[in-house]
Amino acid sequence: MPAETASVTGWGRTAPSVARLIRPRTYEEAVAAVRTCGARGGIPRGLGRAYGDAAQNAGGAVFDMTGLDRVHAIDADGGTVLCGAGVSLHRLMEVLLPLGWFVPVTPGTRYVTVGGAIGADIHGKNHHGSGSFSRHVLAMELLTADGTVHSVRPGTDLFDATAGGMGLTGVILTATLQLQPVQTSLMSVDTERATDLDDLMARLTTGDDHYRYSVAWIDLLARGAATGRAVLTRGDHAPVDALPAGSRARRDPLAFRPGRLPAAPRHLPGGLLTRRSVGAFNELWYRRAPRLRRGELQTITAFFHPLDGVPHWNRIYGRGGFVQYQFVVGYGQEDALRRIVDRIAARRCPSFLAVLKRFGDADPGWLSFPRPGWTLAMDVPAALPGLGPFLDELDEQVAAAGGRVYLAKDSRLRPELLAGMYPRLEDFRALRAELDPRGVFVSDLARRLSL
């Protein structure tokens, strides 16, 4: 099977490390790869959209799982699909939308694999009602350290350790997913503006139940009375009768034809995203949003994955890369959220991809990130002076409020804080010690945080 030595980073392009990239194309090759990966172990990797070091393994093996890209079976009546772990959500949408089905959960990009979606237990704009990705997994096949393949079903310890387990319990080979029925490939979207953080939280709290999908883009550079001003976009899959009669969309309501712009150039200088440029962008983005607009039809790409239109958009941060910071604090901790947003606004972090969302009920994954509460995600250029200590300070506030940060985005958390954020961490370690006593599955993230 193909193997090469390569420098590997996450989507944030920080902390590169060198590993042997191995691309198994069959189960047998995957088993062979795990059995022969050597003293420094291996870790499965999908499309590399985790921001930090979750899918890196310095000096060892990285299993590029995108070779297991077969959609094996679709139940078009019951709405389930059985597919290889390396199948992307993009591919699933291409295959499933014409049949009237949609993936149960999609994050801000379609370019993640099913295996990665389970490993990070990803969430989307529908978390408040639909939970995280693993809630919709009916079964999966997991290749463990001893080279055997287990059929894993929800409700078992192995399932709960694997959902959100960052690939450290084994290599997911296939998964069966429960799908979401849709009538069209368009979204019906309501947009509104919130003038400050309190207004935003009030609107999200009162309105979210009426929408399947809900998220708010938040301007973290706005200060003073405008701190936390935001644009809410909420909606659902459009029914056929919402499409204009006689239109092209009405004739072919399930068409899925996402366009892509040229990729971002390879060698952009750092320092393009400054307080000034991002501040101007944020101002414009806020002003151009309507105060209130209902029932606008948007494509799936525009609503869920606007950044997927520009391949390699992460290059705009230049060589220094960027850090994503996402945390959640529970309901009742609104004061902590306000304090943190105030701190970020006062610190003037140039963040243009900041998002606030309400989470619904948690799923049972031991290291699964979502729990009921408020989640804020933001991106910051890694070269920003003093960023490390500043994020450490935010960690302290998040931890003190009983919250946690998201491992799929982390590249810098202080390891001492982890056990407080993830109470099932000891169970996770114990299960790994039993399932994988030689430590075959290991990643840079696992080394850094002693997972």
Added chain:
Amino acid sequence: MKDAFGLPQSLLVLGGTSEIALATARRLIARRTRTVWLAGRPSPALDEAVQDLRAHGADVRTVAFDALDPETHEEALGKVFAEGDIDLVLLAFGILGDQAHDERDPSAAVRVARTNYIGAVSAGLVAARALQTQGHGSLVVLSSVAGERARRANFIYGSSKAGLDAFAQGLGDALQGTGVHVMVVRPGFVRTRMTAGLPEAPLATTPEAVATAIELGLRRRSETVWVPGVLRVVMSALRHVPRGVFRRLPV
């Protein structure tokens, strides 16, 4: 592992009593470093360094290491790497010698060269191979502006640092694509025990300033760091001054 800002969790100091190295270690312990190995000759000064860093909150261990005894480097450093990954190796040993005395005593001059250059070649290669095996890590080499152009006043020390500097640059190029990052640090006159009693040169700096520059260099994955930064320009100019003029400069 290093984090997104290049901050190490484990540190190996070669030359465990170097003031610059200890200032760097203190700074890194305040960030992410939890494990520190101090490699050096057993001495009260080394014990003192251990106590100091422990007081700052690190798990500090020592390993007997003598730059003048290259045959033992493989074993001494092998022991450290066998205990776990090392994210940052700080090659900090070096002696200044006494120029006037050493000019009359070639064996003393050779000792400077053997420590600063030959010892570093050996330890640098051993550390580089271990880092390469683990697929990540930084090797930070403390060079000196004295190696940039030999001066009448300290050319024995300067020539040893010139050799070290050229070696470290080449090593950095050789390790491209292996995941190992080599950073050459060129401080100017640093106020330490080693330079106590010497007339202070212009743009003199402190161990803490060097530590700050190292932290910044790690974040930027720099290959060369000057401390203070303006020395890069100054030395670039001095390098091109004609010999006859350079000889008479009060530097």
